[in-house]
Amino acid sequence: MKGNSKKENIFDFKLFKRLFIYIKPYKGVFFGLLILVILLAAFSAATPYITKHAIDDSIAKHEAKDFLQYVLIMLGVLIMQTLFQLSFIFYAAWLGQNLVMDVRVKLFKHLLRFKMKYYDNSSVGVLITRAVTDMQRIADIFGEGLFMIFRDLLAMVVVFGCMVFINWRLSLIVFVMLPLLLYATRIFQKYMKKAFEEVRNEVSNLNSFVQERLTGMKILQLFTREDIEYKKFKTINERHKKGWLKTVWYNSIFFPLADLSASITIGMVAWYGGLNVVLEGTVSQGDLIAFIMFIPMLFRPLRQIADKFNTLQMGMVAANRVFKVLDTTSQIDDTGTYVAEHFKGAIAFKNVHFSYVKEEKVLKGISFNVNAGETVAIVGATGAGKSTIINLLNRFYEINEGVIAIDDINIKDVTLASLRTQIAVVLQDVFLFADTILNNITLNHPEISEAEVQQAAKDIGVHEFIMSLPNGYHYNVKERGVMLSSGQRQLISFLRAYVTNPSILILDEATSSVDSYSEQLIQNATDKITKGRTSIVIAHRLATIKKADKIIVMDSGEIVEQGTHVELLKKENGYYKNLYEVQFLKEEVA
Known part of the structure; x- marks a missing residue:
C-alpha cells in the first residue's frame, strides 16, 4: 500500500529537488521570474478594481471629471502587464531550454561511458526517446508548467482578496462553487498522472519499434515480413492512440465542467447582485461589474492550472525516466593510474x-x-x-x-x-x-x-x-x-x-x-x-x-x-x- 500511495503523489518534490540543482547556474533568471510572477499577480486584479471605481465614481454619478484619469491609469496598467507578460514567457522558456541543454549533455556524456552490456540489453529507440523527446518535456516544466501554475495560483489569491475586500456577500456566492471545482481538479490531476505515464510508455515502445524496423528494413524485405510488421505496428500504434485518447477523455470531462461552473457562478452573482442594486443598494454597479470580471479571473486560472498541470505531469514523468538512466551505474571502473603512451605489445x-x-x-x-x-x-x-x-x-x-x-x-x-x-x-x-x-x-x-x-x-x-x-x-x-x-x-x-x-x-x-x-x-x-x-x-x-x-x-x-x-x-x-x-x-x- 505504501508503494502505491507513493506512485499516486500528484507532485514528486524529491524529483523536483533534483531538477532544481540544474537551476543553480541560472538562479538570477529564476528569481527574476519569481518577481515577475508576483508583479503579474498584482496587476491581474488591477483592471476590474479600476473599472469598479470608474463606474461608481464617474459613470453612475454621470460625472466625466475623473473618467479620463481612470482610462489613462488602466492603459498604463495594461502596458505594464503586457511587458511583464512578454518578459515572463520568454525567460521561463529560456530557463527551461538552458536547463535541459545541461541535462542532455550530462546524459549523453553518461551514455558514452556505459559498458557494452548495457547496450546489449537496452533498446536504442527508448534511449533516443530519453535523450530527445523526454528532454523537451522537462523543458516544458519551466517554460509552460511550474511558473505558469505559480503565477495562476498567486493571481487567484490576489483576486480572492480583492473580492472579499470589495463585497464579502457576493464573495460568498463565488466561494460556494469554488470547493467543488477544486475537488474536481484534484481528481482530474490524479487520473491524468496515470494516463500520462501510460502515454510515455507507449511513446517509448513506438519509437523503439520504428527505429529497429527502419534499421533492419533490408531484412524485412528480404524475408517478406512487411505485412507481419505492419500488423505489429498497427497494434502498438493502437495502444498509443488509446493512451492519448484517455487523456483527451479526462480533458473533455473536466474543462466543460469548469466552464459550466464559472457560467453558473456569474449567473448567480448577476441575479443576486442585480436584485441588491435595485432593491437594497448594498451592492454598487461597480461592485457587480467588477465581480463579473473577477469570476473568470478566479475560475480561468484554476482551469489553466489543471491544463498546465498536464504539462507539468508529463515533464515530471519524463524527468523520472531520464534520471533513471543517469542513476544507472554501468560504467567500466576506470581506476587505473598508468597512462600508456606506447606498448611494446606483449x-x-x-x-x-x-x-x-x-x-x-x-x-x-x-x-x-x-x-x-x-x-x-x-x-x-x-x-x-x-x-x-x-x-x-x-x-x-x-x-x-x-x-x-x-x-x-x-x-x-x-x-x-x-x-x-x-x-x-x-x-x-x-x-x-x-x-x-x-x-x-x-x-x-x-x-x-x-x-x-x-x-x-x-x-x-x-x-x-x-x-x-x-x-x-x-x-x-x-x-x-x-x-x-x-x-x-x-x-x-x-x-x-x-x-x-x-x-x-x-x-x-x-x-x-x-x-x-x-x-x-x-x-x-x-x-x-x-x-x-x-x-x-x-x-x-x-x-x-x-x-x-x-x-x-x-x-x-x-x-x-x-x-x-x-x-x-x-x-x-x-x-x-x-x-x-x-x-x-x-x-x-x-
Whole structure:
C-alpha cells in the first residue's frame, strides 16, 4: 500500500529537488521570474478594481471629471502587464531550454561511458526517446508548467482578496462553487498522472519499434515480413492512440465542467447582485461589474492550472525516466593510474573466465601469450569465443576471473582512454557515420591532418580508390556508409585504424562478401598495417592464417590447440587439421 500511495503523489518534490540543482547556474533568471510572477499577480486584479471605481465614481454619478484619469491609469496598467507578460514567457522558456541543454549533455556524456552490456540489453529507440523527446518535456516544466501554475495560483489569491475586500456577500456566492471545482481538479490531476505515464510508455515502445524496423528494413524485405510488421505496428500504434485518447477523455470531462461552473457562478452573482442594486443598494454597479470580471479571473486560472498541470505531469514523468538512466551505474571502473603512451605489445591472458549472462560461461579459463610484434590468428567455430577476446582486451566488458596483461601490466591498472588509444580494431561489421570519408577516418581527431590521412592511404594502397569518388576524401558516405560497398567500407575501416598508429592491432578479417578487387586491396592493407606491430586476427581466410606466427584454435570457450600452421597440421585427428580439411582446403585448391 505504501508503494502505491507513493506512485499516486500528484507532485514528486524529491524529483523536483533534483531538477532544481540544474537551476543553480541560472538562479538570477529564476528569481527574476519569481518577481515577475508576483508583479503579474498584482496587476491581474488591477483592471476590474479600476473599472469598479470608474463606474461608481464617474459613470453612475454621470460625472466625466475623473473618467479620463481612470482610462489613462488602466492603459498604463495594461502596458505594464503586457511587458511583464512578454518578459515572463520568454525567460521561463529560456530557463527551461538552458536547463535541459545541461541535462542532455550530462546524459549523453553518461551514455558514452556505459559498458557494452548495457547496450546489449537496452533498446536504442527508448534511449533516443530519453535523450530527445523526454528532454523537451522537462523543458516544458519551466517554460509552460511550474511558473505558469505559480503565477495562476498567486493571481487567484490576489483576486480572492480583492473580492472579499470589495463585497464579502457576493464573495460568498463565488466561494460556494469554488470547493467543488477544486475537488474536481484534484481528481482530474490524479487520473491524468496515470494516463500520462501510460502515454510515455507507449511513446517509448513506438519509437523503439520504428527505429529497429527502419534499421533492419533490408531484412524485412528480404524475408517478406512487411505485412507481419505492419500488423505489429498497427497494434502498438493502437495502444498509443488509446493512451492519448484517455487523456483527451479526462480533458473533455473536466474543462466543460469548469466552464459550466464559472457560467453558473456569474449567473448567480448577476441575479443576486442585480436584485441588491435595485432593491437594497448594498451592492454598487461597480461592485457587480467588477465581480463579473473577477469570476473568470478566479475560475480561468484554476482551469489553466489543471491544463498546465498536464504539462507539468508529463515533464515530471519524463524527468523520472531520464534520471533513471543517469542513476544507472554501468560504467567500466576506470581506476587505473598508468597512462600508456606506447606498448611494446606483449599480451597475456592468464586463466581468464567470462560470461555475458551469469552462469553461462563463454570463456572457460583460457590462457595464452602473444609476443611483441607477433601476428596471432584465432580460429574456431561460431560461438567459440573469438570475438569475446577482442571485447575483453579493450575492456568493453569486465572479466569474471583471471588477468589480462599487456607488457606485464594488468589492463585494469591502465587508464581506459590510453588503453583504447593504443589498440586499434577493425571489425567485421564496419560502422560509418553520415559524414565525409575524412571525418570517418579521423573521427574528428584534431591532431590528424588531411595530409597525414592521404599519406596513410597511399601507404596501404587505398588512395586511388578514395580519389575515384566524387569529392574524394570529402565524399559524404551517408548513414551507415550506404553509398559505399562492403569492401569499400572495410578499406575505410583499415585506414581509420592505421592513421592512429596503434601499438596493438585487432582485425576481424571479413572478406567473404567482397569482390576480388576489394579483397586484394584488403589483403595488401592487412599486410601493411600488421607489419612491425602486435596483431590479433580473427581469421576467415587461409592466406592470413598461414602467414600468422601462431594460431590459437578455440572451441566452446576453450583453447584446444596452439601452434603454427605447419605444426598444427601434423597433429593426427587434430581440431585444426579437421577444420583445415573441411573449410580451408577447398579455398587452397581453388
